[in-house]
Amino acid sequence: MTWRAPVPGALALGTLISLWSLPFVRFAPNRLLTGDGLAWWRAPLGLGHWAALLPCGLLLLAWRAQSRATRVVGLPAAALWLVALPWLAGMAARQMAPEVDGLARVSLGAGFWLSWGLMALLLGELLREAAWPVWRRVLLWVGVLLALLAELSGGALDHLSLLREYANHQDAFNLAFGQHVQLVALSVAPAALLGASLGLLAARRSRVQGALFAVLNLIQTLPSIALFGLLVAPLAWLGEHVPGLGIAGIGMAPGILALTLYSLLPMTRGTLAGLQQVPAAAVDAARGMGMGSWQILWQVELPLALPVFLTGLRITAVQAVGLAEVAALIGAGGFGAIMFQGLLGSAIDLVLLGVIPVVALAIAVDLLFKLIIAGVARHD
Amino acid sequence: MIEMTQVSKTFGGARPAVDDLSLSIAAGEFVVLIGSSGSGKSTLLRMINRLVEPDRGEILVNGVDIRRQRPEDLRRRMGYAIQSIGLFPHWTVAQNIGTVPRLLKWTKARIDARVDELLALLHLDPAEFRHRYPHQLSGGQQQRVGVARALAADPDVLLMDEPFGALDPVTRGALQEELLRIHALSGKTVVLVTHDIDEALQLGSHIVLMNQGRIVQQGRPLDLLRRPANAFVHDFVGRTEIGLRLLALDRVAGRLRPNEAAVGEPISADLSLREALSTFVARRVDRLPVVDDQGRPAGALFFSDLLERQL
Amino acid sequence: MSRVQSALALSLLALIVLTGWLPHAGPAFALLFPDRDRLIYRQDDFADLILAHLAIVGASSLLAALLGSGVALAATRRWGLAFRPLLETLLAVSQALPPVAVLAVATPLIGFGPLPALIALFLYGLLPIAQGMLAGLDSVPEGAREVARGLGMTPAQTLWQVELPLAAPVVLAGLRTSVTINIGTAALASTVGVKTLGLPIIIGLSGFNTPYVLQGAVLVGLLALTVDLAFAALSEPLGRWRAPQPSPGEPTLAGAD
Ligand SMILES: Nc1ncnc2c1ncn2[C@@H]1O[C@H](COP(=O)(O)OP(=O)(O)O)[C@@H](O)[C@H]1O
């Protein structure tokens, strides 16, 4: 017996198993306790329990149905699941902890996260098999996202512990957001300029290449906490002895400096790779037509190197969004501050409040640059 | 030696890659499968060592159905060489050539001796090349090693899929000569795939012309040139150069007039008529003196005789 | 000795000498930080911290190497090929996840102590390893695979004698990335009290004791560098059969943590 669609089948089965065996939501009398897990069928979902038929149906489809049928039924079903599951959890939370400002907390359990994530993968897999044009795939994901945002702003999820942590920490959250974006922007921008110059230098003088990349690789090898730590002492000394700078051993400055240093390697590498893939014939032809070396650089090499350079920038920016999380340890703020606060208090919802936005930010930055790169590539 | 009866193979597409094809290959024959790209040559070849399993039909090797043998055992008894050469880049020349003997668990001494023997056979100095890695060889040297590896365990059958496709004309010519020499020396059965009609005519003792998974015509090279079965064959073997191709297949010895003589630098009786033609053109004469392989006068070749018996 | 080997020896020597000297470095630090009294981190022995750090990184990376390469291997065999796009999606999506986030989520769920750190390191370590295995197997020339089969190698022989040796340099690069990341994340696990070289840094930062921070940071940095160089030395002979590689501009799998 073989499965018609083994991958969607495995994912649907995984969804069912995680619903069956892991707590869907957790109930705690107050926010400091982890609370007791409630399985899917014990959570107060009312008719919502029947939603479990959805992965069952997908399982059957994947087992026996034609792949077209699996897609036609599976795509809307999986999308529905992604929207409905948070709504059901929000409803359960409302039943179990009706007062928004009470002590009792209802948080999302592993069963929720896993079955949601597996279904998201299933949707992705069905979309891939459907081989739709990119815009239609993006449209579907945007639709799911908008529905989730509507639930969020409509208050359907307000009783969940995660949203109540948000309500309690709204000011800190907004501050962290600003700081995080600042950390990334203020480190990636100078690193892009500096990295582009270094990449250009490496492309022109192949003798400095070895030494340059040895140093940059060394920096990249240093763990972030070590680099942050190493910068504390010299910057503190600078702050004390050159008062006008407004620099201190902890705070934004070492954070930005360390992130800039980390960003140098991917930026330099991206620039060099971009310049190296410019066809030698193009440069040769430009020289043959009488262009000077600056004209060749500006009119031929840089435009041709741009897509690869931008890819380097994309990788750098995504990396910086994640690295900035650690900068909170030296007082640079950002979402890391919320995450570490939750970690020290063992409050998972606070941790998630500091992690989920970072993941979302990384994905957003990634998509943004991919769109830009696609736009640039189209002009060629 | 190899009997294929009504074999078919269809991959994903609607059109079969090999379509109800029967072919019989005698022992010691040098068979060339030729046809345009996509005509099913490689698929047919790869069925012989079970790299591709036919959907229908049966294949016997030495009278035994190949489905009754373990594919690995079958393949170890057949040499295999391909266009991209496929030398294992992490192994030295000696290790590459010793692949199948090692799989067959020969002793190390026997393998070493065999490697040296094969390197010498293919005109590669063992002392110099044994320990080199493939990236330290030229394309032609790599392909020599590829051929040596295919010959390593002394297989009865040699399967080659466009083995010289990626080489420059000079190197290719040299390797074709080698292969003919080895074939003559060893009497192995060779099945070689090519899309180059010149290569086919030069190497093959039996040529199989394929189109769309079927055999269009098969026979000795001369048969294909002289009696093309239809317009397709005629087209494929080349309408314009057919005379030259025919001349390339015959030797001076077959056309010379033994009791005549001519003046000038004599040519060898072993020369192909095509080469003789270019000598006629170069010297602007209408007869050439001919000597045999010991250098004794053997007669004269007349320009007008070149045209005899054509078509 | 090659350049990589001598760099490795040098960095290892520096690590050992520094570990031995730091407890006696009070006077030196007094020069740098004149107005402090507690200059040297003495809660734990530095050598103990290094060993504990290596133990947690080693254990998690070993497990991750086994499972991660196993999964990637399965997704490239004929019977597992259907799952390969799923694995690639998973690997791509996880790029958005900083390793410290895995640690931060695992700790409240599993509890304090080294176990959640071990699990978090293991989970995140899987990614570069699986990626390296996929990239490594992709780098095996198709002709080599085809001929291995054509010459009569069994699937297992093809895997062990041809595919894995050819993939080895890239696979090792993935392992190297994984271990490098884990060394950094393990240091961060000290925020929840796990005994690693991150401890002096965390204690120093929370107590505004810059000398502690410096001591921890230098040792963590040296440890990461030493391990990285060890991998470089290890991978040198693996690429012996390759034509000389042109430039250092080739992208690696991931950055630091
Ligand atoms: N492994 C395969 N999977 C799918 N189609 C194949 C495969 N091998 C060959 N084919 C198809 O079969 C036909 C014959 O291919 P092949 O035997 O390689 O032709 P040739 O060697 O004469 O160029 C082609 O249309 C080719 O696309």
Ligand SMILES: [Mg+2]
């Ligand atoms: Mg072919």
